[in-house]
Amino acid sequence: MKIPLSWLKEFVDIQLPLPELARLLTMAGLEVEAIQVVGLPMPSSADLHSAAHHEIKIEGLSWEADKIVTAAVYEVMPHPNADRLVLCRLDDGQQEHIVLTGAPNLYPYKGLGALPEPLKVPYAKEGARIYDGHQPGRVLTTLKRAKIRGIDSYSMICSEKELGISDEHEGVILLDPDAPVGVPLADYMGDAVLDIAITPNIARCASVLGVAREVAALTGQPLRQLDYSVQMEGPSIEGMASIEIQEPELNPRFVLGLAQNVIIRPSPYKVQLRLKLAGMRPIDNIVDATNYVMLEIGQPLHAFDYDVLKQRAGGNPPTIITRRARPGERLTTLDDVERELDDFTVLVCDTAGALSIAGVMGGAESEVSAQSRNILLEGAAWNFINIRRTVSAQKLQSEAAYRFSRGVHPAMAERGVRRCLELMRRWADGVIAQGLIDNYPLPPRDPMVEISTSDVRRWLGIDLTPQEIADLLARLEFKTEIFGQTVRAQTPDHRLDIGEGVVGMADLMEEIARIYGYERIPETRMNDELPPQRNNLELEREERIRDALVNLGLQEIATYRLTSPEREARRFPPGAAPDDLPYIQLANPIAADRTVMRHSLLSSVLEVVERNARLRPRMALFEIGPVYLASEEGLLPDEVPRLAIALSGPRAPAGWQEADNAPMDFYDLKGILEALLEDLHITGVRYEPAEHPSFHPGKCARIRVGEQVLGVFGELHPLARVNYELPETPLLAAELNMRALISLTPDRFEISAVPVFPPVLEDLAVVVDENLPADQVEAVIRQASGKALAGLRLFDVYRGEQIGAGKKSLAYSLAYQSPERTLTAEEAQKIRQRIIRQLERELGAKLRS
Amino acid sequence: MLESLNQIERQALNELEATQDEDSLQRWKVAHLGRNSPLMRVFDHLGALPKEERPSIGRRANEVKRALESAFEARSQALVQAAVLRSLQAERLDVTLPGRPIARGRLHPNTQTLRRIYRIFGDMGFQVFRSREVETDEYNFELLNIPAHHPARDMWDTFYTTTPGVILRTHTSPGQIHVMRQYAPEPIRVILPGMCYRYEQLSARKDTQFNQVEGLAVGRNITFGDLKGTLTDFARRMFGENVRTRFRASHFPFTEPSAEMDIECFICGGEGCSVCGGSGWLEILGSGMVHPVVLRNGGYDPRIYSGFAFGMGPERITMLKHRIEDIRHLWMNDLRFLEQF
Structure with missing residues (x-):
C-alpha cells in the first residue's frame, strides 16, 4: 500500500527522518519496501547512516527550493512562429518571465488577453534539475537557456512527468487557485510515498489512518482522530430510500x-x-x-x-x-x-x-x-x-x-x-x-481479552507490570482495566483480528511485543525440561548409505520429483507393458512435463545422465529420494524411498598416463553394490538373473536377502536406451528399495578374531558347464571346506578349446586357516580333496589339470 | 725396507684416488692387497730379514695394510654414494605434472547444507523428524490455523492433486502437527526437514520444489526470548561467531507473535553489497511462538504449554554461501556445477 507522507502527517506528528520512520515500521511488521521521494529533500546521508541497518530503497526527485517554485500565469499568448507553442506571461514571485510551452491544456487560454483569475502553476527556473519529459522513463536533465523558434527559453512550466509525480506529460500541472505564488514547490506540495507490504493480520493498516495509528503507537505521539461530523442542510433522507x-x-x-x-x-x-x-x-x-x-x-x-x-x-x-x-x-x-x-x-x-x-x-x-x-x-x-x-x-x-x-x-x-x-x-x-x-442487523462482538503479567512472562520471557501492559495496549486504542496482575482489554471497533480467550491472549501478546519492541526482548537459552532423546535410525542409515556411495566414487544428484507419464515411459522399450499404476496427478500443473509425482527414480537419474551426456564421458551418479505410489488404504500415497545409481563411461577417469579406459560394465556396478552392502554389513545377499523391462534381459540381476528383494540392476535395455540421447558406452543402472536396505542393516555386528597362525594358500581351477552360475560353485566350496576356509577369491574365468565347448573354467585362490594352530600339508590336502569330490558329485565339475 | 713400505703405501693411495667405479676398485684391491701385491710380498719375505729388523718392518707392514684397507672401505663407500647420487640425478620427475585422477564422489550441496543444519540443531538437542510430502489440506492448512478462504491462504500457491483434499505440502509445517500428536504431552525439540512444493512461476529465486527445515520446541517454559536466543545461536554457528541478528515483526497464521530473522550480511559485514541488495541484512528465516490453536490441535493445552517454531530454506543458505545466482542450478544436476562442491 502506498502512503503519502503528507497525508500521514495529517494524523500524527512525525519528527523522525524518513529512513528511521521506515525502519521503525518495518521492525513492527509493516515492511516498508521502498520510498519514492516526490519533491521533498532526499534524506541526508547522516540520516541514512543512523538507520544504517535498514537501508530501504529510496528513489525519486527532490525539488530544489530556489529553482522550482509556485507561479502565476497572467496571460497566455500565441507564439509568433509556431501554432503549437504558446508564450505565458508568468510571475514567479520575484519577477515576470515569458515562458514558452507546448502544453495543450493552456491552448484554451491563448489570446484571451489578461486572465481574470491567474493560473497557478509549478515553475522550474534556469538550472533546475527535473526529469526529461520527452524521454521514456525517468531521465534527469538540467534546464538550459535555448532559442526555440526565435524566442529565448530558459525555464519551464512543469508537467507531472517532469516533476516525478506520474508519467503524465500531455499538459502542464494547473495548481489549485488558492495556491500561493513564489514559494518553493517542495514546501507547497512536496511529498514522499512509503510503499508498505500489508500482511493479512494487519488488514486494518490498509489505510492512511491505519498506518498513522501504528506510527502514533510506536513513537508515543497522539493520534489526531478524524472529525466525522457532516454539515447536513438538505431535506431528511427518511423515505427517500x-x-x-x-x-x-x-x-x-x-x-x-x-x-x-x-x-x-x-x-x-x-x-x-x-x-x-x-x-x-x-x-x-x-x-x-x-x-x-x-x-x-x-x-x-x-x-x-x-x-x-x-x-x-x-x-x-x-x-x-x-x-x-x-x-x-x-x-x-x-x-x-x-x-x-x-x-x-x-x-x-x-x-x-x-x-x-x-x-x-x-x-x-x-x-x-x-x-x-x-x-x-x-x-x-x-x-x-x-x-x-x-x-x-x-x-x-x-x-x-x-x-x-x-x-x-x-x-x-x-x-x-x-x-x-x-x-x-x-x-x-x-x-x-x-x-x-x-x-445494522449484526453488529460484531468486539472481544474483551484478559492477559496477566504471568502470561507475558511465560510467553515473551519479560516482566511487565500490569500498568505497562495496559499502557502498551492503550497506544493501539484498546480500552483497558487492571484487576490485580491481570489486564482486561476491550478491542477497539476498527479491527477484526483479535480473537477470544487464549487466542485473544496470543493476539494481544503480539501487539505488546511489537509495540514494546522485539529488539528489547533479551535473548535467552531454553531453561526447560529436555525431551526424551531418540535416534532417527532411518535418517542415520540413509545418510550412512550416502556416505558409502560417495566413498565409492559416486556423485550425488537431486532431481525434481514432478514429472509426466510420458517422460517416465521412456525408461521402457516401445511396446513394453506400460506403467499402469495410478499416478498422483496434479489438478493445476505448472507445465506439461510436470503433471504427476514420479513413480521411478531410475527415470530421474537417466534424465540427468542424458543432460550431461555431451559434457562428461564418464558418469557415476546416485540419488536417494521417494517415489509416490498410490495406496490402497487411504487417500494419501505411499512415499517409498528409493536409491538409484547410474554408471557409464571409462572405468578410470582420463589422465595423462595409461589407465583402464575400458567402458564400465555390469560387473563395475555389481562391485559398487557389493561394496555398499558390505559397508552396511548386510549378509546373506544373493544375486539372481532377473527380467525387467528397463534392462537387457541377459544383463540384469535381482538382489535378494532371504525373501526380501533389495532391487534390480543391470545394463539398460538397448531399446530403452534409444529413447534417450546417451553416450556410446553401456549404461549401467540400479534401482534399490531403501526400506529394505535400512531394515536389513543390522544394529550391531560381530567381527572374527584376527588369526594368529599363518594360512595355507592354494589355487583351485575347475571346469563346469557354461550355464552353471558361479555362485553355486562357490557355495559348494564353502560347504565342503567348512570353518577352515578363511579366504575365497575367483581370479580367472576361462573359456577355450583346451577345456571344450559349452564349458568354462573357474579358478579360485583359497586360504585355509585354523584359529588354533598352523594347518599341516596333509590337513590342507584333505580339505582340497573334499572340495573336489563334492564339486564333482554335486555339480559335475572336473578339476582342471 | 721401511722406505720401500712407504713407497708401496704412497703409490697404492695414489692409485686409489684414480679409481672411479667398482671394477677399477676391485682391480686396485687385487693389485695392492692381493696375494701377489708388493705389500703381501713384504709379509712373505719377513722371515728372510735380519732378526732385529723384523719387528719394526712387520709393524710397519701391518700399519700400511690397515691403512690401505680402510682407505679401500672409504673409497668404496664414496663410490657407492656417488653412484646413488648420479642415479638420483637421472631420476628427476616433473613434479608439476598432474597426479593420477581419482573418480571422487561428492554429496549434493543440498545434502551438505542439510547436514550442517542437522548438526547444529542436534548439538542443541533438536532431533530430526520427517513427515510426508503429499498431504491433506487439513494438515497443511486447517490444523495450522489457516481455514479455507482465509486471506492468509494467499501466502501459499498450492499444487492440488486430482483427489479432493489432497495437496503437495507447501511447507514442512504439517510436520508440527504430526510430531505433536505423536509425542504429546512430552516436551518437544525437533527439526522437520523435507521437500515442499509451490505453484510458482520459475525464476532465479523461486522454484516449484524446495527443501525447508522447520523447527519446533514445545514445553512448559518456552519463551520468545528463547526463540531469539536459540536462533541467534544457530546463526552464529552457521554464519560466523560474530554475526548479528535482528528480529522483525511479521505474520504467519501458525505463530503469534511472529518474527523474521535477518542476519547481518556476511559477505559485506553490513556495509551493503549486491548479495544483500545494499541493505546490509539477509533474510534467513521466519519464526514465532506457536499459535494457541496449533498447540491445541497438536494436543497441548496453550494455557500450560508454549513453544516456538521456525522455518528456513536451506537452498537459500547454500546460495548465499556459495554465491549461486540461480536456484535452479540446485535441481538441474549439471555436473559442471555439482563437481565444484
Whole structure:
C-alpha cells in the first residue's frame, strides 16, 4: 500500500527522518519496501547512516527550493512562429518571465488577453534539475537557456512527468487557485510515498489512518482522530430510500447517505495528487471522494446515481436489496465484462435487478456519470470470506475487494459514509440530506481479552507490570482495566483480528511485543525440561548409505520429483507393458512435463545422465529420494524411498598416463553394490538373473536377502536406451528399495578374531558347464571346506578349446586357516580333496589339470 | 725396507684416488692387497730379514695394510654414494605434472547444507523428524490455523492433486502437527526437514520444489526470548561467531507473535553489497511462538504449554554461501556445477 507522507502527517506528528520512520515500521511488521521521494529533500546521508541497518530503497526527485517554485500565469499568448507553442506571461514571485510551452491544456487560454483569475502553476527556473519529459522513463536533465523558434527559453512550466509525480506529460500541472505564488514547490506540495507490504493480520493498516495509528503507537505521539461530523442542510433522507438485507451473516451492515445537486467536475489538484501518489487514478470529484475516503480510513464506498435508481423503481424511492445471486443471474460490471454469478455471490440490487457485486465492483448502469445530480452513497460491511470466494471465482480484483476480502469492521461503514458526504459537500457543492439510512442487523462482538503479567512472562520471557501492559495496549486504542496482575482489554471497533480467550491472549501478546519492541526482548537459552532423546535410525542409515556411495566414487544428484507419464515411459522399450499404476496427478500443473509425482527414480537419474551426456564421458551418479505410489488404504500415497545409481563411461577417469579406459560394465556396478552392502554389513545377499523391462534381459540381476528383494540392476535395455540421447558406452543402472536396505542393516555386528597362525594358500581351477552360475560353485566350496576356509577369491574365468565347448573354467585362490594352530600339508590336502569330490558329485565339475 | 713400505703405501693411495667405479676398485684391491701385491710380498719375505729388523718392518707392514684397507672401505663407500647420487640425478620427475585422477564422489550441496543444519540443531538437542510430502489440506492448512478462504491462504500457491483434499505440502509445517500428536504431552525439540512444493512461476529465486527445515520446541517454559536466543545461536554457528541478528515483526497464521530473522550480511559485514541488495541484512528465516490453536490441535493445552517454531530454506543458505545466482542450478544436476562442491 502506498502512503503519502503528507497525508500521514495529517494524523500524527512525525519528527523522525524518513529512513528511521521506515525502519521503525518495518521492525513492527509493516515492511516498508521502498520510498519514492516526490519533491521533498532526499534524506541526508547522516540520516541514512543512523538507520544504517535498514537501508530501504529510496528513489525519486527532490525539488530544489530556489529553482522550482509556485507561479502565476497572467496571460497566455500565441507564439509568433509556431501554432503549437504558446508564450505565458508568468510571475514567479520575484519577477515576470515569458515562458514558452507546448502544453495543450493552456491552448484554451491563448489570446484571451489578461486572465481574470491567474493560473497557478509549478515553475522550474534556469538550472533546475527535473526529469526529461520527452524521454521514456525517468531521465534527469538540467534546464538550459535555448532559442526555440526565435524566442529565448530558459525555464519551464512543469508537467507531472517532469516533476516525478506520474508519467503524465500531455499538459502542464494547473495548481489549485488558492495556491500561493513564489514559494518553493517542495514546501507547497512536496511529498514522499512509503510503499508498505500489508500482511493479512494487519488488514486494518490498509489505510492512511491505519498506518498513522501504528506510527502514533510506536513513537508515543497522539493520534489526531478524524472529525466525522457532516454539515447536513438538505431535506431528511427518511423515505427517500430503504434497505433490505436478506442475509445479515453475509452483510452485517448497510448505510446510505444522500448528496443532492452535486456539480461534477475534476477534484482539487491536491486531491488528485494524493490519489495519484497512492496509486489511484482521479476520475471526478464524486468518485474521487469515495476513493479518497477508502484510502484514508480503509472503508470502501460506492456512489450510485440516485435518479437512475429512482427511474428503475418507476419513480418511487428505491429499495436497496442485498441477496445472493440467483441461478444463471448475470451482471455487466464497470470493467464492461458481463459476468455469470455464483450462488454464493452477494449482490446489491434494487427492485429492478442487480446493481453491483457487493464489495467488489459496481455495475455499469447505475454508475455515476457527468450528468449525475444526486448521489446515493453506500457504505457497507461484508463477510470477508465470502468476498474472497467471489474474488477468486470471478478473478476480479479491485481496491474495494482487496480491503473487504481481508476484513473491514462494520463500525467503519458509517464513518466512511459521513466522511465522504462531507467531502462531496466541499468538493462538489453537494447539499447533504439530513441523517443516514442505517441497517445494522449484526453488529460484531468486539472481544474483551484478559492477559496477566504471568502470561507475558511465560510467553515473551519479560516482566511487565500490569500498568505497562495496559499502557502498551492503550497506544493501539484498546480500552483497558487492571484487576490485580491481570489486564482486561476491550478491542477497539476498527479491527477484526483479535480473537477470544487464549487466542485473544496470543493476539494481544503480539501487539505488546511489537509495540514494546522485539529488539528489547533479551535473548535467552531454553531453561526447560529436555525431551526424551531418540535416534532417527532411518535418517542415520540413509545418510550412512550416502556416505558409502560417495566413498565409492559416486556423485550425488537431486532431481525434481514432478514429472509426466510420458517422460517416465521412456525408461521402457516401445511396446513394453506400460506403467499402469495410478499416478498422483496434479489438478493445476505448472507445465506439461510436470503433471504427476514420479513413480521411478531410475527415470530421474537417466534424465540427468542424458543432460550431461555431451559434457562428461564418464558418469557415476546416485540419488536417494521417494517415489509416490498410490495406496490402497487411504487417500494419501505411499512415499517409498528409493536409491538409484547410474554408471557409464571409462572405468578410470582420463589422465595423462595409461589407465583402464575400458567402458564400465555390469560387473563395475555389481562391485559398487557389493561394496555398499558390505559397508552396511548386510549378509546373506544373493544375486539372481532377473527380467525387467528397463534392462537387457541377459544383463540384469535381482538382489535378494532371504525373501526380501533389495532391487534390480543391470545394463539398460538397448531399446530403452534409444529413447534417450546417451553416450556410446553401456549404461549401467540400479534401482534399490531403501526400506529394505535400512531394515536389513543390522544394529550391531560381530567381527572374527584376527588369526594368529599363518594360512595355507592354494589355487583351485575347475571346469563346469557354461550355464552353471558361479555362485553355486562357490557355495559348494564353502560347504565342503567348512570353518577352515578363511579366504575365497575367483581370479580367472576361462573359456577355450583346451577345456571344450559349452564349458568354462573357474579358478579360485583359497586360504585355509585354523584359529588354533598352523594347518599341516596333509590337513590342507584333505580339505582340497573334499572340495573336489563334492564339486564333482554335486555339480559335475572336473578339476582342471 | 721401511722406505720401500712407504713407497708401496704412497703409490697404492695414489692409485686409489684414480679409481672411479667398482671394477677399477676391485682391480686396485687385487693389485695392492692381493696375494701377489708388493705389500703381501713384504709379509712373505719377513722371515728372510735380519732378526732385529723384523719387528719394526712387520709393524710397519701391518700399519700400511690397515691403512690401505680402510682407505679401500672409504673409497668404496664414496663410490657407492656417488653412484646413488648420479642415479638420483637421472631420476628427476616433473613434479608439476598432474597426479593420477581419482573418480571422487561428492554429496549434493543440498545434502551438505542439510547436514550442517542437522548438526547444529542436534548439538542443541533438536532431533530430526520427517513427515510426508503429499498431504491433506487439513494438515497443511486447517490444523495450522489457516481455514479455507482465509486471506492468509494467499501466502501459499498450492499444487492440488486430482483427489479432493489432497495437496503437495507447501511447507514442512504439517510436520508440527504430526510430531505433536505423536509425542504429546512430552516436551518437544525437533527439526522437520523435507521437500515442499509451490505453484510458482520459475525464476532465479523461486522454484516449484524446495527443501525447508522447520523447527519446533514445545514445553512448559518456552519463551520468545528463547526463540531469539536459540536462533541467534544457530546463526552464529552457521554464519560466523560474530554475526548479528535482528528480529522483525511479521505474520504467519501458525505463530503469534511472529518474527523474521535477518542476519547481518556476511559477505559485506553490513556495509551493503549486491548479495544483500545494499541493505546490509539477509533474510534467513521466519519464526514465532506457536499459535494457541496449533498447540491445541497438536494436543497441548496453550494455557500450560508454549513453544516456538521456525522455518528456513536451506537452498537459500547454500546460495548465499556459495554465491549461486540461480536456484535452479540446485535441481538441474549439471555436473559442471555439482563437481565444484
